[in-house]
Amino acid sequence: MKTGQAVPSARTRTARGITVMVVLAVLIIVSFVISMNTGYIRLSPWDVLKTLAGLGTEKQSLVLFDFRLPRIVLSILVGAGLAVSGCILQGVSRNALADPGILGINAGAGLMVMLFIYFFPATTAAPVFLLPVLALVGAGLTALLIYTLAHQRHEGVSPTRLVLTGIAVAAGISAAMIVLTLRLDPARYQFVATWLAGSIWGTNWTFVLALLPWIAALLPFVFSKARVMNVLNLGEQAATGLGAPVDKERLQLLAAAVGLAGSSVAVSGGIGFVGLIGPHLARRLVGPKHELLLPASALTGSLLMILADTIGRWIFQPADIPTGIVVAVIGAPYFLYLLAKAKAG
Template identity: 75%
Template sequence: MKKNIGSASLNPARTRHGLTVIAVLIVLILIVFMISVNTGHIRLTPLELLRTLFGQGTDKQELILFDFRLPRIVIAVLIGAGLAVSGAVMQGVFRNALADPGILGINAGAGLMVMLLVSFYPTTSAAPVYVLPLVAFVGAGCTAALIYALAYKRHQGISPIRLLLTGVAVAAGMSAAMIVLTLRLDPDKYQFVATWLAGSIWGTSWKFVLSLLPWIVILLPYIIYKARVMNVLHLGEHTATGLGAAVTREQFRLLAAAVGLAAASVAVSGGIGFVGLVGPHLARRLVGPQHQLMLPASALLGSLLVITADMIGRWILQPSEIPTGIVVAVIGAPYFLYLLARTKS
């Protein structure tokens, strides 16, 4: 690949503005993080929280903080970043403003494979927890390939609207298959599936954090590293080829990374949708279309959205809770309809 690909420097003023936005988002995440840690049936005062964080709390306080709340909050941050960046890549590669791993059926494909695994193994066993992201990746990858094959037309490429409709149809088929599979599940596993489908963050222990962390740590920096390439791909295939980009190879690598992020996130979070739609759009409005700034901003906005939704879901009906996916859908569904109304066919 030629050195001049995507090498145009960012406007200094826009860069300063983007870095300021990113810094503000980090501060907001930290604020919501502290509030979320203290959200629950049993509250910890700020002093108790600090003492517990530094190992000076009681056994009960350490159990509440380190075994129940912190793993769930960390997972919410990780899956928010993963889903948002996955959506940003799909929107950039397909040049489709409505692309999102949930809307396109990627999440449903991952969920179907997760359900098949759960049907044969208990969700509490150690091995399936670490295998879940890999199994979900296989399902998500096969679904992505199927959607691409059905939406692609020779001499025409992929139409954004055809891609969207194909994804919605495939997602509906996958969801129907999951519902049929629930008929053979015992009550305990059925409860798990119902929780997963509602988008409740069910993986709330450190072993789930460890199963998700490698995917985020490896794939997220890789995608941000490819930001300049994504800038060129966003110009269109013919222009990108003229600039020296290996379009097909780069598209495949980026989509594989995006599918991996979405699959790993869905494997431990359940069916949380619209994060990959809302995060990138808000990031684009705040920092502009250059992916060097837009991708980190998308990751932070996705984390902020999921951690806030999880906090609201745990707080609003205490001691019961609303699944995080429902809270996110209340925000994301109207925004999706708004974008759909603005999109030209």
């Protein structure tokens, strides 16, 4: 640091972080409004206002309340869930490349959902509410497998080994999912293909109600663990020296990350990179302290998802581009940039 350069106080950094989060929230609201006006069936801002006030036509009410609003709300919830899950994984593993998609957790959740769709129709309310539970089971089993394979008796779990193991497990699960798709009838195959591309497929309020309890319960729990994550970032020996129950806290945080990722994937499909990009962008904006980083990651992930979904519905009308493809177009180059940066470091 240059001589005479002032070091920002904790209060200044906190004020700056709060300002950034307010700006992100405003951008989400603006994107929300734009997204309500975007789609094959054009609704002007005035039409949207009339429909929200109950003065729109039956067709306008159907488009807005039954199709667009559930999809927009799901985008916000899924973005927050995946981004916070990625932030947890990066903090606990102290690996900048950790992400529920890259580590294979999303793939494990997706495999369980696909098995359910393969054997049972997901058309009634009860199976819809079971999807997050099934996805959680798949994500949890996958996380346990990755942790077991990456763990070494004397060295523990190294960040590099964790990422490489996750990539290998994700590749194996993806291969199994491809084999399953070959045995599907044409109608289900079309659905699964769209799901694998990462489409917000649960476009009704039932799916919102299925996901909302998980996000509403897990996000406050994770936010309450912000100081614990700050301590864990110091390293296992330092955290133990400060009196933190490292194994217990790490297990709880990993369980929360798996729950957020699994429940989100259950209604959004195979969307990757949100858990990687969201925390990184948030860290650049508000710094590494998790009291600010965790909520900023949630807001960044929500903004990224709602923008990607809006672009996917707008750019090639009347066709929809799956949200996962739009996110991948943004996320893949950024992932390569992080790899190059890590190699250079």
